[in-house]
Every structure is written in C-alpha cells, then in structure tokens.
Amino acid sequence: MASKVHVEKLATLTGHRDSVYTLEPAGKEHLFFSAAGDGMVVAWNLLEPETGELVARVNGSVYALCHLPERNLLLIGQNNEGVQVIDLESKKILKSVPLPKVAIFDILYTPEAGKVYVALGNGGVAVLDGETFELQTIIRKTEKSARSLAYNKYTSELAVGYSDHSVQIFDVLSMELKYELASHTNSVFTVAYSPDGKLLLTGGRDAHLRVWEVGQNYTHQGYLIAHMYTINHIAYSPGGKHFATCSMDKSIKLWDAQTFKLLKVIDKVRHASHGTSVNKLFWSAHQNQLVSCSDDRTISVWDINF
Template sequence: MAGNLQVQKITTLTGHRDCVYTLEPSGQENIFFSAGGDGMVAAWDFDKPENGELVARVSTSVYALQYVPDRNLLLIGQNQEGLQVIGLNSKQILKSVPLPKAAIFDILYTSEQGKVYVALGNGGVGVLDGDTFELQTIIRKTDQSARCLAYNKHTGELAVGYSDNVVRVFDAASMALQQELTAHTNSVFTVAYSPDGRLLLTAGRDAHLWVWEVAENYKARGYQIAHMYTINHITYSPDGQYFATCSMDKSIKLWDAETFKLLKVIDKVRNAGHGTSVNKLFWSAHQNQLVSCSDDRTISVWDIKKVRL
C-alpha cells in the first residue's frame, strides 16, 4: 500500500524568457530538456541545476519535445513550422519535416511500433517513420486540435485527446479507430496510461479527471473534479504507485494511483510553488524528483519522499 508523501522544493531554474510549456527526459537519468514560448530548448542537469545549456533555438513557440533514446535525438515541435530533428551530440538540425501549417501540441515516439506520432492543431495525427522521420500519413477525425497522445505498450493502442472534447483510441499500427470516449465537456489536454496498461486517465479544460478501464472496452470507472481550472498534464511516478496532475489553477496535486486519494497539494502558499499556470510535469527516477514548468517562466524541482504511515 502506498504511504503518504512529503514534498520539499529543491531549486528553481530560470533562464527562459517566456512561458515554459514542455519538459522531456533524456537517455541519462540526471538530464532533462525544457522549451517554451521563447523558442529556446535547454538541457538541465539535476546534479548541477544552476547551469542550463542551450541545445537549440527555433523561431517560434515550442509546445512539444520528444527524446529518441536509441539514437540520442531530440524532436522539436514548432508552432506552425513543422518538426525538427536535433542531433544532441552535434547540436545540429539533422532534418526538418514539413507538416500542415498548424501547431504541434504533442509528439510521441515508440520503438515498439517504430513510429513517431504528432498531434496537430488542425485535428490531424501525423504518423512518421521512426527511422527516416518521413511523413507516412495524417489521420484526421475532426477539424479541432489534437492536443495530447499516450501509448499503451501492453495493448498497442494510441490514445489521443482532442479539442472537440473527445478521446479517440486507435490501433497504433494500423491507426484504425477503436473507441471514442465522450465524457468530457471541454477540450482534452492530457491522457496517460497507467504503467501496467490497465487504466487510461484523461483530463483537460473541464477540470475533470476521468478514469477508464482499458480491458473492459474503456468502460468509465468514474471521475472527480481534480482542480479548480484546466488540468494541463498527468504523469505517473517511476514506481507507478502515484501520479501527479498540474493545472491552470497554479497547483500541482499528488495522488495515490490505486485509491485515487489526494495525498498532497503543491502551491505557492504551502511550498513556494508557481505563480501562474503549471503546464507540464516530469517525474524522474533521479532520486524520485518531480519537475514542473509554468507560464511564470520558471522550472521547479521537487523532492518527493514517501512517509510510511
């Protein structure tokens, strides 16, 4: 049974000149990446957090990053300007992939499928070859934005959250539509499969956290109003016992992944948290540290300790 959690802020990382929208782990446990409205992509080291390193600079906002582990590449999704492939050894742009003139809201690479999936602001999901990064197809079920992606390695399914309030589940290999989940009343900004693949968690602008049973044809287990405003992201802890949500209400919440009990609220009053919308989370295996980024231009690193009851 998961115990309670203790939270301590370790550091605040500064250097971005605009909202920070996304975070991404690397192949090294101590290194992660960030990007945002200033077009700068930075690398950070947990062991030397004060020294951010500029990896790339692009001309428009970056909402999505994806690390490709076996080749040490970083995929950068530019607003309106397509996908760029960065070689992290050389820090050079190896390839630019033109896509429809639309924002790239999420990128997902899966070695099992050998593909890259891109969530586009025109409602399309682009499917790229994972080796050449050539565009294979675009699947479009609505003209409203595809906002978020999650892959279930146990079932080979891809869940996509859209701004038409629907979560669509595809077979990741064929991109055949399997399910349409229609419980949300506003845009779906985040989808996450549990590490064991049994549950799908979805959330977004309606501030409702929905839980779906994957093996039972995505039957809804239920929902709770998890935040005051838009939920921007959900992430699981490395051991799968907990998950975290972050919101436009400036808070981060930590939950028991089995009971869905709220364990801890991280905010400005309690923990010197963010002053504006918290946009993305990354829960690292590096000493179980949670990283958050915000419209306030900062990145915070949190030490999460389990306290046995």
C-alpha cells in the same frame, strides 16, 4: 493522510524568457529537456540543476519535444513549420519535416511500431517513419486540435485527446479507430496510461480527471473534480504507485494511483510553488524528484518523500 507526504523545493531553474510549456526526459534519469515560448530548447541536469545548456533555438513557441535516446536525437515541434530533428551530439539539424502550418501540441515515438506521432492543431495526427522521419500519413477525425498522445505498449494502442472534448483510441500500427471516449465537456489536454497499461487517465479544460478501464473496452470508471481550472498534465511516478496532476489553477496535486486519494497539494502559499499556470510535469526516477514548469517562466524541482 496528506501529512505523510513531505515535499521540499530543491531548486528553481531560470533562464527561459517566456512561458515554459514542456518537459521531456532525456535518456538518463537525472537529465531532461525544457522548451518555452521563447523558442529555446534547454538541457538540464538534476545533479547540477542551476545550469542549463542551450540545445536549439527556433522561431516561435515550442509546445512539444520528443527524445530518441537510442539515437541521441531530439524532435522539436516547431509551430507552423513542422518537426525539426536535432542531433544532440553536434547540435545540428539533421532534418526538417514539413507539416501543415498549425501548432504542434505533442510528439510521441513508439519503438515497437517504429513510428513517430505528431498531434496537430488542425485535428490531424501525423504519422512519420521512425527511421527516416518521412511523413507517411495524417489521420484526421475532427477539425479541432489534437492536444495529447499516450501509448499503451501492452495493447498496442494510441490514445489521442482532442479539443472537440473526445478521446480516440487507435491501433498503433494500422491507425484504425477502435474506441471513441466521450465524457469530457471540454478540451482534453492530457492523456496518460498507467505503467501497467490497465487504466487510462484523461484530463483537460473541464477540470475533471476521468478514469477508463482499458481491458473492459475502456469502460468509464468515474471521475474526480481534481482542480479548480484546466488540468494541463498527468504524470505517473516511476514506480507507478502515485501520479501527479498540474493545473491552470497554479497547483500541483499528488494522488494515490490505487485509491485515487488526494495525498498532497503543492502550491504557492505552502511551498513557494508557481505563481501562474503549471503546464507540464516530469517525474524522474532520480531520487523520486518531480519537475514542474510554468507560465511564470520557471522550472521547479521537488523532492517528494512518501
């Protein structure tokens, strides 16, 4: 089965001077942003992948970005400082939103609720007004970091993965806690709803990929030992037929989203992939290209052909 998937490395993007932690889609399918431990936020174009454009530079590492395409704004999680709102046209800081002086691990915007959610290193989820970016409230259910966020537009639910090993499901408007999912045995670094909103996939430091049935009150469907070490990120393909996982074990794996069969392993030996932890993925609708970033300071662009 695995041999039917052809993977080719199209480009290696360099320029960051430290671990690249995050990738964020940028409104058009061939554009995306990256951010790294060097504090640099860079815009890339898959049509001309070799040249990145510096969008912003902050003090300290950046783990989280969030693009608001309809307003051409980029939210940057500045660790220990809060969220910076950048106007991409002028590259000026429109607003700095002070937050508790902790790491910012994820940022999510939901147009339906008109809110921005920020996952904080002190276990809080900060809720900002989506228009003014004023802080409305901080929901804190644990002392351990909130690491990852996912939004289900069909159920109006927000999933949050925490370092206390739990995943908590909130009503996106009221922020009332609806479910607590406790099966992971270590920090949950990534949560992802399937594009149809029917499944929630979760992964993290225990290397287990867990599957939850949203419509059945998040019944646990089972798990796969997906990687040797920490699962850092899960990303669905644009059509939703496949998903990819990446790991601290330096590999990227491609899966069938219906059967959960492993289709392909992308690694250094076979594909000249990353030499250290792969931190984040962006699966673009632009020619089905998969983008990965790593502690090795590079970003790779992959042609995935099923």
